[in-house]
Amino acid sequence: MIILLGLQNCTNLPVASPAANAPQAPPAPQPPRQTVTDAASTALIQLGQNALASQRLTTPLENSAYTYFTEALQITPDHPLATEGLAQIVDQYLTWALEAIASGRYQEANRFLERAAFVQPKSADVAAAAEQLKLKRQQNVVTEILPTWVLEHGKSTNPTPLPDQAVTQYFATLAARIDQVKANIIIYSRSDAEGRWLYQNVNRKTTQRLRANLKIDTPSRIELHFLPNQHTLDR
Secondary structure: OOOOOOOOOOOOOOOOOHHHHOOOOOOOOOOOHHHHHHHHHHHHHHHHHHHHHOOOOOOOHHHOHHHHHHHHHHHOOOOHHHHHHHHHHHHHHHHHHHHHHHOOOHHHHHHHHHHHHHHOOOOHHHHHHHHHHHHHHHOEEEEEEOOHHHHHHHOOOOOOOOOOHHHHHHHHHHHHHHHHHOOEEEEEEOOHHHHHHHHHHHHOOOOOOOOEEEEEOOOOEEEEEEOOOOOOOOO
């Protein structure tokens, strides 16, 4: 005998959906850590190069080339572009410092060297430039204003003018003073041609080849730069 049970009292059994039985998709792959760090370094180096081009070398510090390159090295030590960027900062400061030294702007030169040393404290080039600045600050400077009659002689229309006795004696006396203190000189002249003429006349009277810088300026003059421990300069 078959007994049929009423369905009204039966509890509904859960039926699994097809989606529940489907295999779960694997999680999306994460980019390798190396890729993330490379991207961060590249972004910082680009910012550093932009700051370098804008001459934001170390100031303002928060968006300076120095800060960006240093942060890139913290992420990727020895990154060649970051290392090169710091070297470029130092080179630029050295260029400005040497230009300032040559022009006698010693405080400005010292400021540039301090910033270069901030970037690379152990740089041999910075140390050498600092020593050069120290020697320059110790130098004496004597300025010789060139007489008008000497300059007028140099303007002769004769292509190979022969210096008269007075001009010859003038350059001989000046050359002797330069030799006496082993001076380097800076020639300030009204034109490049005048500067070369002055150099040639002084150089031919000195006992050693003369070291000189030529600059355009007035009045025409010659500066003697020499160390104070040399012989006293006769006036």
